[in-house]
Amino acid sequence: MKGSVSEPAWVRWALIGVALAFLVLNLALPLAAVFAGAFAKGVAAFRTAVDEKDALAAMRLTLLVAGIAVPLNIVFGLAASWAITKFDFRYKSVLISLIDLPLSVSPVVSGLIYVLLFGLQGWLGPWLRAHDIQIVFAVPGIVLATVFVTFPFVARELIPLMQEQGRTDEEAARSLGASGLQTFWHVTLPNIRWGLLYGVLLCNARAMGEFGAVSVVSGHIRGLTNTLPLHIEILYNEYNYVAAFAVASLLAGLALVTLVAKSVLEWRFRDQLAGTGH
Amino acid sequence: MFRQRTIIPGFGLTFGFTVFYLCIIVLIPLSAIFIKTAGLGWDGYVAVALSRRALLAYRLSFGAAAIAAAINSVFGLIVAWVLVRYDFPGKRVVSALVDLPFALPTAVAGIALTALYAPNGWLGELLTPLGIKVAFEPLGVVVALTFIGLPFVVRTVEPVLADLGHDVEEAAASLGAGRRQTFTRVILPAILPSLATGFALAFARGVGEYGSVIFIAGNLPYRSEIAPLLIVQQLEQYNYAGATAIAATMLMASFAVLLAINLLQAWDRKRMAA
Numbered sequence: 212m213k214g215s216v217s218e219p220a221w222v223r224w225a226l227i228g229v230a231l232a233f234l235v236l237n238l239a240l241p242l243a244a245v246f247a248g249a250f251a252k253g254v255a256a257f258r259t260a261v262d263e264k265d266a267l268a269a270m271r272l273t274l275l276v277a278g279i280a281v282p283l284n285i286v287f288g289l290a291a292s293w294a295i296t297k298f299d300f301r302y303k304s305v306l307i308s309l310i311d312l313p314l315s316v317s318p319v320v321s322g323l324i325y326v327l328l329f330g331l332q333g334w335l336g337p338w339l340r341a342h343d344i345q346i347v348f349a350v351p352g353i354v355l356a357t358v359f360v361t362f363p364f365v366a367r368e369l370i371p372l373m374q375e376q377g378r379t380d381e382e383a384a385r386s387l388g389a390s391g392l393q394t395f396w397h398v399t400l401p402n403i404r405w406g407l408l409y410g411v412l413l414c415n416a417r418a419m420g421e422f423g424a425v426s427v428v429s430g431h432i433r434g435l436t437n438t439l440p441l442h443i444e445i446l447y448n449e450y451n452y453v454a455a456f457a458v459a460s461l462l463a464g465l466a467l468v469t470l471v472a473k474s475v476l477e478w479r480f481r482d483q484l485a486g487t488g489h
Numbered sequence: 490m491f492r493q494r495t496i497i498p499g500f501g502l503t504f505g506f507t508v509f510y511l512c513i514i515v516l517i518p519l520s521a522i523f524i525k526t527a528g529l530g531w532d533g534y535v536a537v538a539l540s541r542r543a544l545l546a547y548r549l550s551f552g553a554a555a556i557a558a559a560i561n562s563v564f565g566l567i568v569a570w571v572l573v574r575y576d577f578p579g580k581r582v583v584s585a586l587v588d589l590p591f592a593l594p595t596a597v598a599g600i601a602l603t604a605l606y607a608p609n610g611w612l613g614e615l616l617t618p619l620g621i622k623v624a625f626e627p628l629g630v631v632v633a634l635t636f637i638g639l640p641f642v643v644r645t646v647e648p649v650l651a652d653l654g655h656d657v658e659e660a661a662a663s664l665g666a667g668r669r670q671t672f673t674r675v676i677l678p679a680i681l682p683s684l685a686t687g688f689a690l691a692f693a694r695g696v697g698e699y700g701s702v703i704f705i706a707g708n709l710p711y712r713s714e715i716a717p718l719l720i721v722q723q724l725e726q727y728n729y730a731g732a733t734a735i736a737a738t739m740l741m742a743s744f745a746v747l748l749a750i751n752l753l754q755a756w757d758r759k760r761m762a763a
Contacts, residue, residue, distance in 0.1 A: 216655065216662045216671075223575055230571040231583065233564045237636055238589050240611065241601040248604055287510050294503040298495065306507070308751065312515055315743045317697025318595075319717040320736045323724065324518035327525055332729055334521065358514055381497050391498035413591065420594025422700035423717065427724065440596040440700070447600050447704065456604075459597040466592035473592075474585040 245463045248456030260446075260454035261461065268434045269442035269458070272350070276425075276438060277418040280357040284414055285407070288365025293395075296373035297381065307370065313362040321359045322427025325352055348430030353438065356424040361414045368410030369403060371485035376402055405480040409473065416469040420462055519740070526737040529730050538734035542710055543719060547738070549627055550716040554695030557634035558642075558688045565642025565691075566684060572643070573650045587643050590636055595700025602633055603705040625707030630715060633701040638691030645687035649680050682757035686750055693746040697739065 218226075249257055260266065291310060295303060313321065327333050329346035339346060346352045380402065384394040400407075422440040429436045437445065439462055446455035476484065526534060537543065571577075572584055590598065605612045606623040616623060623629050653676065661671040699717040706713045716739055723732035 216658050216668075217574075218668055226567055227571050227575055227577050230564070230568045234568065234583060234586060236612075237564075237639060238586050240605055241598060241636065242589065242593070244601040244604045244611065245597060248601070287507065290503040290510075291507040293499060294507050297497045298500045298504070300504070306511075308747075309511060309515070312519070312747075315693050315697075315747045316519070317699065317717050317720075317736075317739055317743070319699050319720050320522070320697070320740060323720060323732055323736050324521055326724065327521040327729065327733065328518055330729070332727075355514070359518070362514060378495070378497060382495070385496045385498075394497070395499075416592045420592075420597070422594060422596040423698075426699075427721065440594050443596050443600065452604075455600060459594075459600060462594045462597050466589065466594070466597075469592045470585045470588055473588065474581065478581070 242463060245456055245459050248452060249460035251456070252453045256453050257457045257460075260451075260457035263454070265434045265437065266439075266442060266454075266458055269437045269439045270461075272353070272437065273419050273439045275350070276354050276357050277415055279354050280361055280418045281411060281415050283358055284361055284365050285411060287362070288369050288407075288410060291366045292369035292373050293399075295370055297378055310366050311363050313359050316359075318360060318421065318423025319427055321424035322356045324359075325355050325428050347428050348432070349436060352428035353425050353436065356428045357418050357421055360421050360424050361418045364414035364417060365407065365410035368406055368413070368485055372403055372406040372483075373399075375485070402483075405476055405483045406485055409476050409484055412469050412473055412476075416466060419465060522733055522737050522740060525730065525733040529734055533730065534734050534737075537723070537728075537731040538738045542714070543716070543735055543738075545711050546714050546716040546719045547742075549630060549714065550696050550739075551742070553627065553630040553634055553715075554638075554692050554698075556631050557638050557695050558692040560631075560635050561638045561642045561691050562684055562688045565639055565687060566646055566680075568639075569643045569646040569650055573647060588640050590638075590640050595637070595698070596704075598636055599633065599701040599704035602629075602636060602701065606632060606705065624705050625709075625713065627706075627713050629705035629707065630702050630713065633705050634691075634695035634698060637698055637701055638695055641690040641694060642684070642687035645690060646680055646683050649683040653679055682753055682760065686753050686757070689746055689750045689753065693743055693750070696746070697743065 217223075249260075291306075295307065326347050329335055329339060329352065331340065331347075333347070346355070380398050381394050384398045385391075389397070420440055421438075422444070425438055426441055426444070429438070429441055431437060431441060431445065433445065439458060443455050443459050443462075446452075446458065529537075568587065572580065572587075603624055604610050606616070606629060607613045608617050608622075608624070610624070613624060621628075623632055657675055657679075658671055661675045662668075666674065697717060699715070699721075702715050703718055706715060706718075708714050708718060716735060720732045720735050720739075723729075723735065
């Protein structure tokens, strides 16, 4: 095959075969195993497991935590990307690196830092105790840990996107007399809405699925401080496999919905998303 | 701090909020780890963070993460190549599936992999007669980290491969290079920095990974216990200082990997500019 710019057909098909075999083994089989496990004892057993008091409490808590953490990180992501892309200042790259920092911290350490600050033996522990405020082993700690692990998701989607779009639209709006808020609302937001939605999807998936960080700060009180992922662990450790996989299949369903929505955004609005992958 | 004059408003508000939020959520809490560890003193630190059990746990966490990242570098490159260069039925579904580890909660991945590789699982049934044990063994950690790390390699290599112009390949071909030569001499050098970055990202994620590993690892001390689990165990015994010492060690390792990633990307940009 001297002087060729593509591979012979058999090489192409062999590579496609290897890639597909690896993806089936590594990704599709685990996904199938979740649903197989959930329905191993039939639909009735699945229903019983999902429609149970503690499982429902875990669902409510997971929705509550994501409902607080995701909007907080949206506000942060918008503020950070506005400051970083619309203005020039020194040490900008340091600030961007610091925003990405939570991605390289182990989830367990992400939980531990809040225990060190707000736990009984922590820096603020005695003061919190004197004022009867509980953060660790309660809902506020779970929210904080979730905010930490999902911290960069919206910002890192918006920063490259707004960088590509530049500042001319905003400058034009301003010189035509629009206020700062009007400029943001009528010019910037329509430009970035699909990228924002993309970041929110990823942020939400991680917020609802976080395990390690939340596990450290939760205290595992059934019906009170158990999120869905923690509830799965408890059921699994009690050898209640059908229930564990039934609850897991709900989160797997959420993951599939996220992937479909993400793919639709990528196909339809590729030009309105940031150029970087992931 | 220096900024040019511009008519766009809101710098003070957005910059101030960004720095404030970054400090209270990330920087101040993270600094607690180092301040608490410094309070331990050198001997106290060594006794916990460098005990034999801890050293074996780091070896497993770092070793398994490196093996998994290496596996993902090979197969992730093939997957990225196939997605960028070839057309085949179901390509969009395959492309979406690659991101599954980003979207699937780690605890779900953990119990699913354990069910697959347990002696009575779909894959365990096939492997056990061959004498290969995966679940509840160190090999299980590698399997879990391979699952977690794949999209990091694929999504880092894919855009670089897509941007690679056909003109250089055509030039190589017209100069008489075979396809294999073109790949090893032209394509591979061009994508090597992105492949190394993907490896480092997958490795960094694998070192700290907890949820997907603890179900499949078996968690035997000195054998299949990962470093993050050791932190959790110290916490469960209310040994906050011990947990913090191990966490500080892992944090320093992650920062070193982060620095390596930044240097790799700077090197890549410089090469591209040249």
